[in-house]
Amino acid sequence: MKDTMTIRNMQRPEVDVLVNWAAQEGWNPGLHDAETFWQTDSKAFIAALVQEKMIGGGAITSYEGIYGFMGFFIVKPEYRGLGLGRKLWYFRRQRMLERLSPGASVGLDAAFQMQDFYGEGGFKFSHRNLRFSMGVPLKVASNGSGNFEILPLAEIPFDQLLQYDMTCFPAGREKFLRTWLNQEGAQALGVLQSGTLKGYGVIRRCGEGCKVGPLFANNGQLAEALLIELTKFSSGGAVFLDVPENNQEAMALVKKYNMKEVFGCARMYLGSKPNIAHERIFGVTTFELG
Structure with missing residues (x-):
């Protein structure tokens, strides 16, 4: 299945889907977050699809090319544990770096159980946001x-x-x-x-x-x-x-x-x-x- 997954930039309605998934995860997004985030950086939103159906996504927001932030990383529950999320995340990390100037730093807020995974990708712990x-x-x-x-x-x-x-x-x-x-x-x-x-x-x-x-x-x-x-x-x-x-x-x-x-x-x-x-x-x- 990993080989059949395609990754591309999101279309605007797909951001609404991603925000709805975030609500289901208990993240409690704002009522108008989707439009606000899209207006900030429409190229930031990445979709993963299997058989043309979106099964995961995330954001890689660039701020003036000198700072990046990775967020909204979600894979639908029924597609977890198959290696799809790993492939999507490393694709996003590479695309994030390509959007930034050399030497720019990238931040993210990791669910605590995901710290080791992000650590494998080079991210280092700074502090907790509670x-x-x-x-x-x-x-x-x-x-x-x-x-x-x-x-x-x-x-x-x-x-x-x-x-x-x-x-x-x-x-x-x-x-x-x-x-x-x-x-x-x-x-x-x-x-x-x-x-x-x-x-x-x-x-x-x-x-x-x-x-x-x-x-x-x-x-x-x-x-x-x-x-x-x-x-x-x-x-x-x-x-x-x-x-x-x-x-x-x-x-x-x-x-x-x-x-x-x-x-x-x-x-x-x-x-x-x-x-x-x-x-x-x-x-x-x-x-x-x-």
């Missing part, structure tokens, strides 16, 4: 000296946002952000001090409740204030946050609000670990696109 659910509404945060303000991100110059985002992400992602921030069923907020952006966050509706991602801020106080404002968007429904375990202030926030761990992934890199401000990352954007 998904937490939280009760809402959260308590009102202390504004301290009151020297910050939270406002809709649309009111902040996009160039300022892009520059801030690049301190927390390994490459510019203008195309992604323009779509992500303006998707239906979402809210994006920024926090300013003395007129300068010091953090931002996005919350979007998912199959179950809402997810916050990203949640970037210069310190825990600002991240907490942003999170409290964002959770109001959920109208009391479940809210999820994917927290990097290597940020001590983020884990302290988890503890403060008694968040419940419900899922997790291992962040791994092929090539050098990106030089970004890990201490500013309180919630990753998405396990699928980085």
Whole structure:
């Protein structure tokens, strides 16, 4: 059967199928993730087919050719254990590298049971990203000296946002952000001090409740204030946050609000670990696109 499998770029309706599979796997994708991800990089989506039927797929997103992210790797359950997933994954890894400049690094968020498999492919463990659910509404945060303000991100110059985002992400992602921030069923907020952006966050509706991602801020106080404002968007429904375990202030926030761990992934890199401000990352954007 491995020899009869064909691999090609996905067509737009097939991304909807992949997102539906992700929902069945319990990944709880956003309601508008398929279109948002397609608009970011339509060449990223790879399909595996047997007898012209899609049986697996995944994304290999390129950010300016200097950073890549592999995600959405799914093979239908009845086709697992046949070597098809291995063939698909190594095809995607090779195609990913071909889409990037020499020496560029590639990231992924691995299901814990898949770490050894990805390790065989050259990826090295960095840290865990843990998904937490939280009760809402959260308590009102202390504004301290009151020297910050939270406002809709649309009111902040996009160039300022892009520059801030690049301190927390390994490459510019203008195309992604323009779509992500303006998707239906979402809210994006920024926090300013003395007129300068010091953090931002996005919350979007998912199959179950809402997810916050990203949640970037210069310190825990600002991240907490942003999170409290964002959770109001959920109208009391479940809210999820994917927290990097290597940020001590983020884990302290988890503890403060008694968040419940419900899922997790291992962040791994092929090539050098990106030089970004890990201490500013309180919630990753998405396990699928980085």
